[in-house]
Amino acid sequence: MPLILIVEDNDMNLDMLSRRLERKGYEIVSARDGQAGLDQAISTKPDLILMDMSLPVMDGWAATRAVKANPVIAHIPVVALTAHAMASDREKALEAGCDDFYTKPIELPGLLDIISRLLEK
Structure with a gap:
């Protein structure tokens, strides 16, 4: 079970x-x-991370960069979840190291497609 x-x-x-x-x-x-x-990713080494971008303490952009900079967990796919649907937001997420991008509100079939595709890699 992933x-x-x-x-x-x-x-x-x-x-x-x-x-x-x-x-x-x-x-x-x-x-x-x-x-x-970031701490949870290091300790549990999940198969995939769904990362909200607007977070307290450390935002999702910084957390994703930190995940991708850590050689122990850099291979884990990260999907940005955000209410911001502008093309520039998608580019910003991909530049931070996200493997894909999904806008809120979440429609499960679309998100499941992304999850399945990233877990097959």
Whole structure:
């Protein structure tokens, strides 16, 4: 069962996404800020990270750069989750090291397609 780390500070979004992904057969761990997400990624070495970009303590951009700079976890795919849907936001996420980008509100089928594709690599 693939392990997914969800880094999300909104309790309702975290709960909804966690439950929906667990029903699809994924194991979930979570963190509520970027620094905790980085720490959790190092300790659990998930198969994939879903990273909100607007986070307290350390934002998702910085947390993603830190993940990709750490040789122990740099291989883990990171999907940016954000309410910002501008093309420049997608570019910024990819420049930070995200492997893909998905805008909120989350529609599960689209996100599952991205997760499946990244886990197959």
